[in-house]
Amino acid sequence: MDKLKIIGNGPLEGDISISGAKNAALPILASTLLSPEPVTLRNVPHLRDITTTLDLMGRFGSRFELSDNMSLVADNRDITELRAPYELVKTMRASILFLGPLLTRFGEAEVSLPGGCAIGSRPVNLHIEGLKAMGAHIDIDEGYIKARASRLRGARFVFDVVSVTGTENLMMAAALADGVTVLENAAREPEISDLADCLNAMGARVTGAGSDTVTIRGVDSLHAAEHRVIPDRIESGTFLVAAAATAGRVRIRNTAPQFLDAVLQKLADTGAHLETGSDWIELDMRGRRPRAVGLTTAPYPAFPTDMQAQFVALNAIADGTATVKETIFENRFMHVQELQRMGADIELQGNTAIVRGVDKLHGAPVMATDLRASACLVIAGLAADGETLIDRIYHLDRGYERIEEKLAQLGARIQRVPAAAKAAGGRAVNH
Ligand code: EPZ
Numbered sequence: 001m002d003k004l005k006i007i008g009n010g011p012l013e014g015d016i017s018i019s020g021a022k023n024a025a026l027p028i029l030a031s032t033l034l035s036p037e038p039v040t041l042r043n044v045p046h047l048r049d050i051t052t053t054l055d056l057m058g059r060f061g062s063r064f065e066l067s068d069n070m071s072l073v074a075d076n077r078d079i080t081e082l083r084a085p086y087e088l089v090k091t092m093r094a095s096i097l098f099l100g101p102l103l104t105r106f107g108e109a110e111v112s113l114p115g116g117c118a119i120g121s122r123p124v125n126l127h128i129e130g131l132k133a134m135g136a137h138i139d140i141d142e143g144y145i146k147a148r149a150s151r152l153r154g155a156r157f158v159f160d161v162v163s164v165t166g167t168e169n170l171m172m173a174a175a176l177a178d179g180v181t182v183l184e185n186a187a188r189e190p191e192i193s194d195l196a197d198c199l200n201a202m203g204a205r206v207t208g209a210g211s212d213t214v215t216i217r218g219v220d221s222l223h224a225a226e227h228r229v230i231p232d233r234i235e236s237g238t239f240l241v242a243a244a245a246t247a248g249r250v251r252i253r254n255t256a257p258q259f260l261d262a263v264l265q266k267l268a269d270t271g272a273h274l275e276t277g278s279d280w281i282e283l284d285m286r287g288r289r290p291r292a293v294g295l296t297t298a299p300y301p302a303f304p305t306d307m308q309a310q311f312v313a314l315n316a317i318a319d320g321t322a323t324v325k326e327t328i329f330e331n332r333f334m335h336v337q338e339l340q341r342m343g344a345d346i347e348l349q350g351n352t353a354i355v356r357g358v359d360k361l362h363g364a365p366v367m368a369t370d371l372r373a374s375a376c377l378v379i380a381g382l383a384a385d386g387e388t389l390i391d392r393i394y395h396l397d398r399g400y401e402r403i404e405e406k407l408a409q410l411g412a413r414i415q416r417v418p419a420a421a422k423a424a425g426g427r428a429v430n431h
Pocket of ligand 1: 022023026094120121122123124125126127128161162163164165166187305306328329330371372399
């Protein structure tokens with residue numbers, strides 16, 4: 001397995017471009033299955049999760065024309081397979097997003113239950129209950145969700161927990177259902193609105209996306225469309241936190257400041273100077289140490305859980321003590337023990353981390369456990385003295401496009417270290 005070697009090298013300086021949003025591109029790719037005509041997508045990020053999605057859709061019969069400027073055409077005219085197998089679903093839980101589109105367009109679908117995940121149990125009961133409310137017959141058999149419906153019918157469904165992909169799955173299922181579907185207590189993330197925009201471009205009739213009540217008027221079929229994926233707000237936030245943690249000055253381009261209000265507020269609270277334009281954000285922390293900032297994660301527009309680990313890294317070297325509370329996932333502090341190996345002073349009390357800032361972290365060998373924990377360790381390595389070697393960085397590649405290239409552009413001393421070649425014939429053996 002590749003590793004990332006980082007040598008703390010002082011402030012990050014310069015500007016980088018943000019890629020398309022992973023968590024918008026994934027549901028939007030799934031939504032192209034709803035149309036028998038080609039759908040053109042632009043600003044699709046080059047990420048492992050995207051490659052996994054294209055591989056899985058290829059098994060269904062999807063055909064793709066990829067161009068080198070992050071655009072692709074998805075052609076789903078000849079879908080012959082309606083089953084998402086465990087060996088692929090286990091590598092990417094977002095595969096659950098194929099359930100709604102396949103079921104509503106073809107009347108049946110089989111998707112492996114995603115199984116456990118490092119950050120929490122992450123059940124999909126709401127996806128299943130919502131589809132049942134729309135008339136689907138669903139069996140759970142041999143680890144697979146087996147769904148059938150001659151035609152789904154519109155229904156009113158109340159989410160008892162706000163679910164991002166749950167909202168997305170039911171929006172897609174409702175697009176071709178007979179009648180009107182109303183989703184209450186729906187997720188409000190920008191990625192939901194982006195999916196709605198793409199569905200409407202394909203001829204769907206979705207209103208209210210971005211609010212907690214989304215209404216979908218079913219139609220008989222969808223058609224060809226073009227759509228540009230929104231910028232990745234979590235990649236944006238990650239780079240801004242890295243700039244703050246190294247007392248640097250960084251401008252991020254091709255982003256969307258309006259999606260980051262809660263994060264920008266917290267960064268301002270650390271003492272960072274922030275400037276924003278229509279599609280750029282500049283953070284300046286030169287010559288200053290961040291102040292500790294407490295936070296509580298919650299559904300959008302509140303502070304995002306996907307930025308929690310990054311802020312724990314920032315607080316680890318901040319002036320003061322911060323209380324960080326995680327309310328979305330039950331096990332999303334695995335980065336803490338790795339940070340402690342680097343000298344961080346953090347105490348865990350259930351779903352709360354008490355972070356006492358230290359003057360400096362020191363580099364150490366650490367292990368990535370999930371996507372955003374990996375980003376946290378990169379930030380800690382950039383701010384630390386000495387060398388940090390991060391193992392299992394395949395987690396990082398799922399959600400960050402060419403992160404070491406982008407950070408090197410900002411002056412970071414960072415390189416990807418290929419898995420050590422085994423003695424036998426010098427062949428590189430991946431563990
Ligand atoms: C999405 O995951 C994101 N993934 C996650 O980003 C993100 O952390 C999460 O939303 C929360 O914002 C994608 O969009 C592909 P949820 P999702 O359903 O949809 C419970 C990353 O780093 N729940 O909103 O799987 C669940 O256990 C990833 O990019 C149920 O109880 O999350 C959790 O406690 C990590 N039953 C809460 O809801 C269900 O049927 C929120 O989960 C569904 C969810």
